[in-house]
Amino acid sequence: MKKLTLLVAAGAGYVLGSRAGRERYEQIKSQANKTWNSPSVQDAVDEVQTHAKQAGADLSHKAGSKVADTASSVKDKVAEKVSSHDTSHEQPSTIAPGQGTA
Numbered sequence: 001m002k003k004l005t006l007l008v009a010a011g012a013g014y015v016l017g018s019r020a021g022r023e024r025y026e027q028i029k030s031q032a033n034k035t036w037n038s039p040s041v042q043d044a045v046d047e048v049q050t051h052a053k054q055a056g057a058d059l060s061h062k063a064g065s066k067v068a069d070t071a072s073s074v075k076d077k078v079a080e081k082v083s084s085h086d087t088s089h090e091q092p093s094t095i096a097p098g099q100g101t102a
Helices: 002-036 039-087
Strands: none
Touching: 002 039
């Protein structure tokens, strides 16, 4: 019997709450739309978008420059390693009889 009472109370609360809730939701939605569409808010949105685009372009330029610098540095190091390896024609060490690798 307790479950039935709980279900009836929950159902009644849902129906009553949804009626009052929908009306309040529409009020909030209407006010939010008025605020969003106001000229001062739209001016601020445009300004923020402009700044964000500029910041994105600056960041993209800095990142591209950093990648190019890093690639150049890696290329130089690889070339250095290759040239030092090519000039040192060392013979592989031989293992003396009776010595093995562990």
